[in-house]
Amino acid sequence: xHTKTITELAKSLxxxxxxxxxxxxxxxxxxxxxxxxxxxxxxTEEQALTAAxxxxxxxxxxxxxxxxxxxIAQKDIFCTYGVKTSCGSxxxxxxxxxxxxxxxxKFNQAGAVMLGKLNxxxxxxxxxxxxxxxxxVQNPWDINTVAGGSSGGSAAAVAARLAxxxxxxxxxxxxxxxxxxxxxxxxxxxxxxxxxxxxxxYASSLDQGGPMARNAEDAALLLQAMAGFDPKDSTSVDAPxxxxxxxxxxxxxxxxxxxxxxxxxxxxxxxxxxxxxxxIAEYQRLGAEVKEISMPMLExxxxxxxxxxxxxxxxxxxxxDGVRFGYRCDNPQDLTDLYTRSRxxxxxxxxxxxxxxxTYALSAGYYDAYYxxxxxxxxxxxxxxxxxxxxxxxxxxPVSPSTAFGIGEKIADPIEMYLADxxxxxxxxxxxxxxxxxxxxxxAMPVGLQIIGxxxxxxxxxxxxxxxxxxxxWHKQTPKGFE
Amino acid sequence: xxxxxxxxxxxxxxxxxxxxIFSAAATAYGAEPNTQACAVDLGLPGVLPVxxxxxxxxAIKFGLGxxxxxxxxxxxxxxxxxxxxxxxxYQISQMDLPIVGKGHVDIEVDGTTKRxxxxxxxxxxxxxxxxxxxxxxxxxxxxxxxxxxxxxIVSEPDMRSPKEAIAYARSIHNLVKxxxxxxxxxxxxxxxxxxxxxVRPKGQAEFGTRREIKNLNSFRFMQQAIDFxxxxxxxxxxxxxxxxxxxxxxxxxxxxxxxxxxxxxxNDYRYFPDPDLLPVLIDEALKAKIKADLPExxxxxKQRFINQYQLDNDAATILTSSRFLADYYENVVTESxxxxxxxANWIVGDLLGALNKAGLEISQSPIEASRLAGLLKRxxxxxxxxxxxxxxxxxxxxxxxxxxxxxxxxxxxQITDTGAIAAIIDEIIAANQKQVEQYRGGNEKVFGxxxxxxxxxxxxxxxxxxxxxxxKDKLQ
Numbered sequence: 001x002h003t004k005t006i007t008e009l010a011k012s013l014x015x016x017x018x019x020x021x022x023x024x025x026x027x028x029x030x031x032x033x034x035x036x037x038x039x040x041x042x043x044t045e046e047q048a049l050t051a052a053x054x055x056x057x058x059x060x061x062x063x064x065x066x067x068x069x070x071x072i073a074q075k076d077i078f079c080t081y082g083v084k085t086s087c088g089s090x091x092x093x094x095x096x097x098x099x100x101x102x103x104x105x106k107f108n109q110a111g112a113v114m115l116g117k118l119n120x121x122x123x124x125x126x127x128x129x130x131x132x133x134x135x136x137v138q139n140p141w142d143i144n145t146v147a148g149g150s151s152g153g154s155a156a157a158v159a160a161r162l163a164x165x166x167x168x169x170x171x172x173x174x175x176x177x178x179x180x181x182x183x184x185x186x187x188x189x190x191x192x193x194x195x196x197x198x199x200x201x202y203a204s205s206l207d208q209g210g211p212m213a214r215n216a217e218d219a220a221l222l223l224q225a226m227a228g229f230d231p232k233d234s235t236s237v238d239a240p241x242x243x244x245x246x247x248x249x250x251x252x253x254x255x256x257x258x259x260x261x262x263x264x265x266x267x268x269x270x271x272x273x274x275x276x277x278x279x280i281a282e283y284q285r286l287g288a289e290v291k292e293i294s295m296p297m298l299e300x301x302x303x304x305x306x307x308x309x310x311x312x313x314x315x316x317x318x319x320x321d322g323v324r325f326g327y328r329c330d331n332p333q334d335l336t337d338l339y340t341r342s343r344x345x346x347x348x349x350x351x352x353x354x355x356x357x358x359t360y361a362l363s364a365g366y367y368d369a370y371y372x373x374x375x376x377x378x379x380x381x382x383x384x385x386x387x388x389x390x391x392x393x394x395x396x397x398p399v400s401p402s403t404a405f406g407i408g409e410k411i412a413d414p415i416e417m418y419l420a421d422x423x424x425x426x427x428x429x430x431x432x433x434x435x436x437x438x439x440x441x442x443x444a445m446p447v448g449l450q451i452i453g454x455x456x457x458x459x460x461x462x463x464x465x466x467x468x469x470x471x472x473x474w475h476k477q478t479p480k481g482f483e
Numbered sequence: 484x485x486x487x488x489x490x491x492x493x494x495x496x497x498x499x500x501x502x503x504i505f506s507a508a509a510t511a512y513g514a515e516p517n518t519q520a521c522a523v524d525l526g527l528p529g530v531l532p533v534x535x536x537x538x539x540x541x542a543i544k545f546g547l548g549x550x551x552x553x554x555x556x557x558x559x560x561x562x563x564x565x566x567x568x569x570x571x572x573y574q575i576s577q578m579d580l581p582i583v584g585k586g587h588v589d590i591e592v593d594g595t596t597k598r599x600x601x602x603x604x605x606x607x608x609x610x611x612x613x614x615x616x617x618x619x620x621x622x623x624x625x626x627x628x629x630x631x632x633x634x635x636i637v638s639e640p641d642m643r644s645p646k647e648a649i650a651y652a653r654s655i656h657n658l659v660k661x662x663x664x665x666x667x668x669x670x671x672x673x674x675x676x677x678x679x680x681x682v683r684p685k686g687q688a689e690f691g692t693r694r695e696i697k698n699l700n701s702f703r704f705m706q707q708a709i710d711f712x713x714x715x716x717x718x719x720x721x722x723x724x725x726x727x728x729x730x731x732x733x734x735x736x737x738x739x740x741x742x743x744x745x746x747x748x749x750n751d752y753r754y755f756p757d758p759d760l761l762p763v764l765i766d767e768a769l770k771a772k773i774k775a776d777l778p779e780x781x782x783x784x785k786q787r788f789i790n791q792y793q794l795d796n797d798a799a800t801i802l803t804s805s806r807f808l809a810d811y812y813e814n815v816v817t818e819s820x821x822x823x824x825x826x827a828n829w830i831v832g833d834l835l836g837a838l839n840k841a842g843l844e845i846s847q848s849p850i851e852a853s854r855l856a857g858l859l860k861r862x863x864x865x866x867x868x869x870x871x872x873x874x875x876x877x878x879x880x881x882x883x884x885x886x887x888x889x890x891x892x893x894x895x896x897q898i899t900d901t902g903a904i905a906a907i908i909d910e911i912i913a914a915n916q917k918q919v920e921q922y923r924g925g926n927e928k929v930f931g932x933x934x935x936x937x938x939x940x941x942x943x944x945x946x947x948x949x950x951x952x953x954x955k956d957k958l959q
Contacts (some may be wrong), residue, residue: 078529079527079528079529085528085529087528092528095528097527097528097529098522098527099522099527101529196531197529197530197531198529198530199529200528200529201528201529201759203758204758204759205758231533232531232533233531233533234531234532234533234534234759234760234761235531235758235759235760235761311755312758314563314753315561315563315571315572315573315753315755317572318563318565318571318572318573319526319528319570319571319572320528321565321567321572323567323570323624324525324526324570324624325525325527325528326528335567339565359753362563362753362754362755363751363753364751364753367753367755371755
């Protein structure tokens with residue numbers, strides 16, 4: 001059962017080959033069996049079986065939505081009613097969400113079965129899942145390497161077949177990078193395409209939820225359920241949601257692919273470069289045209305990102321003060337003691353680092369030099385992309401400068417870690433959609449190809465990814481021991 | 484040395500929206516603690532603010548009411564500070580781009596009109612309340628008020644006396660109630676004033692160092708606080724000390740102000756645009772629509788009362804001191820048959836006097852406009868005299884009867900029948916020969932005695948003009 005995609009499972013469930021309860025049991029068993037991966041923070045066995053039961057009833061009545069009875073899992077950043085929602089932090093280790101995020105609500109309405117909540121970097125701040133209060137996640141392709149981050153639990157769970165598909169969130173690469181490192185398909189939608197309501201904020205102007213799945217076809221099904229305007233999120237966009245399945249089979253003849261020379265400079269690992277070139281050659285074979293483009297502002301993306309994201313997070317995380325919910329220190333002596341110890345004891349080092357950086361960047365006398373300057377850079381980066389998309393349909397490049405690195409290898413050096421997102425961050429600053437698909441292996445570790453689209457062009461990205469996946473089988477590879 | 488006081492005001496007025504500025508929770512005052520605070524107000528992880536359109540419309544109304552620029556683009560910003568009754572650790576406010584720009588109001592003090600400039604007005608959310616009593620050394624938090632919409636109205640330092648400051652505050656208070664954008668209830672905190680006070684030697688161009696008196700919630704306290712603060716500042720300077728910029732609190736029990744925190748301890752609020760909210764865009768069409776629905780404003784109405792009803796400035800000022808009163812007045816005028824001046828005299832004198840004595844607002848008046856109009860109509864058509872009218876007024880105050888019902892029931896209709904009056908006069912003259920002689924001897928003061936006697940005999944119902952005329956004839 002665990003080898004099937006969503007489309008295949010939906011068929012099997014309707015053909016009564018097995019029930020959703022059986023399917024859910026099978027996945028719950030695998031989650032138990034592979035618990036050492038540490039991809040789940042919470043397994044909601046009881047709720048999952050109740051939901052599966054309801055799904056079986058709905059299926060027997062016919063006319064149930066396509067995701068009915070399909071076992072998925074949520075990144076632990078999405079609030080789930082009555083279930084611990086920790087955001088990977090000691091701060092929220094005791095937080096039982098009293099409401100559902102809009103994304104969770106939409107999956108419930110679509111009939112999906114939630115198996116549990118997935119591990120992640122603390123408050124989504126990290127590129128290796130090592131900042132999680134619940135510990136690092138092992139990459140199923142090599143358990144001594146990281147699964148990537150911040151949606152490391154999500155990527156590992158799909159790669160290890162512990163859920164057929166999952167959600168992730170992406171602020172600077174947090175869907176695409178772990179998807180690449182774990183050899184799965186992950187899509188970061190256009191900013192505003194998926195509601196942020198109930199998705200715990202890291203950097204509000206950059207955060208975006210999206211699907212992570214075995215292939216583009218499944219990702220399309222998930223996005224279909226997640227996308228759409230939400231009156232509870234002022235930044236969600238009221239634009240029609242296209243049928244993402246319909247356009248998957250479109251021909252790629254004449255597709256114009258832009259290759260930014262800044263993405264393929266000498267800095268890129270030559271083995272990865274070779275892998276990506278092979279993938280691009282495959283696209284040419286499918287009728288696409290390739291064009292080199294230049295995006296001079298890309299090199300400023302990382303500093304601009306760390307100013308803006310840190311500034312926003314410094315305010316977003318102020319609500320964790322030990323007063324109303326979350327961690328509270330023992331025996332506070334006074335108000336200042338309550339604040340400093342609650343926050344000091346419950347936030348991890350990376351979260352503290354970013355709060356400090358953000359507070360500094362917003363301080364009187366520094367605001368213009370950091371925050372405003374970063375916003376100007378952000379605008380220039382968007383302009384670079386705008387120019388590019390007047391010439392090409394999609395932009396392709398690497399996701400990550402390396403394949404999965406060793407657990408513990410970079411955690412001591414934040415700058416080294418920040419550079420892991422060098423190819424993904426600019427896309428968040430511009431608010432564009434982008435996905436990562438498996439494009440081959442280097443030293444038996446997966447390599448991802450990044451495909452960037454124009455605003456609200458998710459249908460095209462999924463189409464471009466799907467056509468490639470009709471010709472290749474990188475996405476069908478299963479890590480050894482998880483077959 | 485002669486000193487000049489310089490005052491500027493920051494007024495926080497709660498907007499009368501049904502729900503909060505960024506959530507759907509109710510804004511009603513006085514509910515059990517924390518029963519009107521939803522997930523958004525509690526600042527739970529993952530929640531997002533959604534702007535209440537009504538609050539924006541109310542801010543526009545206010546802006547139009549002070550002839551201000553309405554910003555085509557305004558932006559919400561986060562003001563960062565930690566406090567237990569501030570759930571998110573930041574307040575959503577406006578900083579660089581407020582919704583209302585420069586405007587003005589005209590105030591009148593001692594018969595002189597003065598223009599007070601308004602720097603800006605911006606939208607923001609209120610915080611909750613910390614309850615320090617009843618928790619045995621602990622503090623309770625009530626978040627019912629958290630997220631209530633506020634309009635903060637900032638004036639230029641244009642006022643030069645406590646009188647001007649209070650006239651300005653009253654004028655803004657009148658306006659927000661007039662426009663229906665706030666209940667203006669000062670006891671419940673719907674209208675709170677921060678007053679910036681400084682003094683300087685008369686003639687000096689630069690301002691002195693100011694101190695800000697926080698959170699005054701009555702005009703009386705404002706007067707007391709400014710008086711105390713001005714005296715204190717002058718005394719400090721005269722005894723060779725310098726004023727330090729500071730925030731002070733007024734203690735109504737002692738009548739004194741006391742420093743709360745000095746400038747050195749001031750927070751760096753690290754304002755930056757709130758990424759959860761889009762810029763507020765206001766186009767000409769929306770402005771025009773709101774403008775079209777705007778009621779006639781106090782200043783315009785006052786001028787019209789003077790022109791149309793020939794009222795003096797004082798009466799017109801009083802009658803436009805609230806929209807309810809102005810409407811009351813015009814209803815009385817219309818229903819009584821355009822007795823504009825008579826209506827003004829009765830309302831300003833008798834009605835407001837009685838209300839003041841009873842501690843009531845015009846909106847709580849026991850006599851409705853229609854019943855007062857009914858009374859005035861009978862004065863105008865000579866059915867009753869002014870004196871009888873005062874007597875009927877008291878009955879109207881205490882009962883639900885109309886003036887006509889009282890007149891009929893008590894037989895108060897004025898007697899204009901000259902025959903009947905003449906007969907009484909003859910009797911009085913016959914009975915008071917001594918006074919008749921005095922009058923005829925040139926003592927004209929005695930005339931009043933005869934009027935009194937006739938009125939008394941006719942229970943005050945005789946038409947005074949007729950009585951005068953007939954008496955004069957008969958006494959000659």
